Amino acid sequence: MMGFAMHNTAYRVTVQWRYSVYMKGPRGPFQTSTTINVQNLVVTSDPRKLIKWDPDHPELCDTTISYSFQCAQRKQVTVKLTIYSVEGWKVMELDSTFIYPDKSGDIVDLTPFFLTYIPIIPGDFLPLPKGIYTFDIKVTGAAPYDQDSLRSNAITIVDADAELKKIGLAPRTGVIKGDYCLCSNKEANQVFVLFYDPTFRQAIIYPAIYPPRQPGARHEVFLTGHLDYAGEYWVLVEAQDNHPESNKAHERRWALPLAGTFVVPSCTNFGFVADVDTSSDAENAYNQLGEIWDLYAEDFLSCYSGFYPLGKRGGVIINGTWQQGMTALQEDAIFSYTHHGYYYWLPQFSPPILIEHIQSLPEGALSQLLLAVLSGCKTAAEKDELGNPVYNITQAIVDKGAKVAVGFTRSPHSFQIMIYFNKQLWYYLTKNGNNVTAAVYYSKEDTEARYGKDTSGDPNRIGDGRTTLYPARWAP
Numbered sequence: 001m002m003g004f005a006m007h008n009t010a011y012r013v014t015v016q017w018r019y020s021v022y023m024k025g026p027r028g029p030f031q032t033s034t035t036i037n038v039q040n041l042v043v044t045s046d047p048r049k050l051i052k053w054d055p056d057h058p059e060l061c062d063t064t065i066s067y068s069f070q071c072a073q074r075k076q077v078t079v080k081l082t083i084y085s086v087e088g089w090k091v092m093e094l095d096s097t098f099i100y101p102d103k104s105g106d107i108v109d110l111t112p113f114f115l116t117y118i119p120i121i122p123g124d125f126l127p128l129p130k131g132i133y134t135f136d137i138k139v140t141g142a143a144p145y146d147q148d149s150l151r152s153n154a155i156t157i158v159d160a161d162a163e164l165k166k167i168g169l170a171p172r173t174g175v176i177k178g179d180y181c182l183c184s185n186k187e188a189n190q191v192f193v194l195f196y197d198p199t200f201r202q203a204i205i206y207p208a209i210y211p212p213r214q215p216g217a218r219h220e221v222f223l224t225g226h227l228d229y230a231g232e233y234w235v236l237v238e239a240q241d242n243h244p245e246s247n248k249a250h251e252r253r254w255a256l257p258l259a260g261t262f263v264v265p266s267c268t269n270f271g272f273v274a275d276v277d278t279s280s281d282a283e284n285a286y287n288q289l290g291e292i293w294d295l296y297a298e299d300f301l302s303c304y305s306g307f308y309p310l311g312k313r314g315g316v317i318i319n320g321t322w323q324q325g326m327t328a329l330q331e332d333a334i335f336s337y338t339h340h341g342y343y344y345w346l347p348q349f350s351p352p353i354l355i356e357h358i359q360s361l362p363e364g365a366l367s368q369l370l371l372a373v374l375s376g377c378k379t380a381a382e383k384d385e386l387g388n389p390v391y392n393i394t395q396a397i398v399d400k401g402a403k404v405a406v407g408f409t410r411s412p413h414s415f416q417i418m419i420y421f422n423k424q425l426w427y428y429l430t431k432n433g434n435n436v437t438a439a440v441y442y443s444k445e446d447t448e449a450r451y452g453k454d455t456s457g458d459p460n461r462i463g464d465g466r467t468t469l470y471p472a473r474w475a476p
Contacts, residue, residue, distance in 0.1 A: 040248050041071040041141045042148045043079075047254035048238060051083070051133035052200040053114055060200055063114060067150075068105030069139050075100055080138045081108065085131055086236055086259035087416060089451075092117070118449055129450050132196060132234055134257050152253035154243035155184040155215070162235035162260030165222070173205060174227045178235035178260060179220045188213040189242040189252050193221050198231030213239075227264055232423050234259040261416065263338075263423040325349040326357065329397070333370045338422055341376015341408075343384070343392040358396040367401035370467060371436060373425065375418050380407025380460040394462050404436050404463035412457035421447045421456055429468075437465030 018028030045067035052062040069077060077100050083091040092113060096106065118126035140147040159181045166175040178193050191211040197203040208221035227233075236259040244250045325346065329335055339348035346353040366372075372394070374380070380394040394407030406425070412418040424446045428439035440461045447456040 041139055041146055042249045043069045043137050043139045043150055045150055047150055054130040055127035063110040066107045067137050075141050078140045082136045084134050086134055086257055088258055152241040152255050154246045155239055155241035155255045157237050157239055157255050157258040158183045160237045160258040160260045162262050164262045176223050176225055179218055180237040181218045182215040182239055184215040186242045188239045190240040192238045194236040195225045196234040198229040232261050232263050234261050263419055322349045322351050325353050335372040338375040341379045343378050343381040343390050355393045355396050361400050364401040369402035372397050372402050372405040374407040375422050377411035380409050398463040404467045406461055409458040409460045413455040417451050417455055435466050435468045437461050
C-alpha cells in the first residue's frame, strides 16, 4: 500500500498471479514489474541561514527567509514558521496555508513582525531585542502524518557556552573558549563553531580546529577572534546529523543552531592585558588594545580603550588575583565584576574578595571609584535565606567612598540573563548621558521583556544614582 509515510525514492513493485481455465487447468504463474517514484511532501530552505536583527541599525539587518515545498498531489498545505533566538528561546510562530501546486513556496520578510514584537498599549509596540535568530519550518498536508520539517529530528545541540579567556594577544583580539554538547545516537556528520561580533560579522582569526562530533560529552574548543566593537559576541555551534534514513527526503539535516554569548563592556579599560599589569598605565593599556569603535556612540568616546576624562580610568580584570581585584577597586574609576557572587564575597578572584576586606579599608579608600557593577547573585541582598538582615558587599563599597554601585538583590534566573542585563546597562550608560538610576531601570525593563517578569534578579543601585559616565572615553 502506497502512502504518506513512505520515503521519497523509487520503489520497484512486482505482481505475480495465476489463474485456471475451466476444463483446461491452471495457467501461470505470471509476473510483471513496474517502478513507482514516491514524492511525498518535503520542505526545502537554507538551514544555515541566520536572521540578523538590530532595530537601531537597519543596515546590519538580514530578516528575509525563503522556502519551497514539493509533493506529487494537489493539496492544501499548512506552513508553520517558528523563529528562535540562537540562545535557545522561542520568539514567535507564523502560520500560512497554500494550495499546492498553485503556490509552492514563499519569501517572508520578518521586519514587520520584529518591529511589533512587544505590545505596550494598543497601537504602541516595542521591537524585538537585537540579536541573531534562527528558524524551523514545518509543513503539513492532507493528514497529520503527511508532514515534513526543515530541522533534524535525530540530533540536538543541548547546550552551548562562550567565555572570553584573554584579551590583547594582538591589538583588538581575544582568545575565546566555546563549549557545547550534542545529543544523538550517532556521531554528527559535521560540526562548525562560528564567532560573530556585534555587527553580525564573522570575526574569527584562527578557528577551532576539527570541532568534536561525538554526542553525549561536553566539548571545549578555542578560537582567536577580532574584538573591534564594544557589545555582545556570539559563539555559534552548528551540527548536521548522520541519519539520512530518518526523513522522507533521505537528507542529512541540520539541528537548530545554539550559541553562547559574552559581552565586551563599552566604557571600561581592561586592567590586565596579556598578563601585563596596565592598571596604573593607561597609555600601555591603550597601546595593547588599540582603538575600539563603539557601535552605538558611533565614535571612540565610549570605547573601552583610551583614557577616562580627567585622567580617571576604569578597569575590568579577567581571571584576576585577589591583589589585582583590590588594586583595581582602589585605583580605577570603573570596576565591573561578572561571575558567581553573594552578599559577602566575590569568589572568582583567587582567593575571593570578602566583605571584610572591603570593610577593613580606610575611610574614603574607594573615593576615586565612580561606579562599581557587581554582576553576581545577591551581591546587593538585604536579607539572607532565613530572612535575617545582612550587610552586602555592594553597600560596603559605597560606604568606603565609591560614588555609586550596582548589585543584584536576588539571583538572576540564569547567567545568560545576567550577561544580557550587563550588555544593556553599559549601552544605556554610554548613550545620551543616561545616569546610573535610569540605566539600571531601562536595563531591567529590557531584560524582563526578553526573558520574563521577575527573571532579572532585581538589580539595585546604591549610592548617587545621578552619576553619569558619558563621554565614557576619549581617544588620545
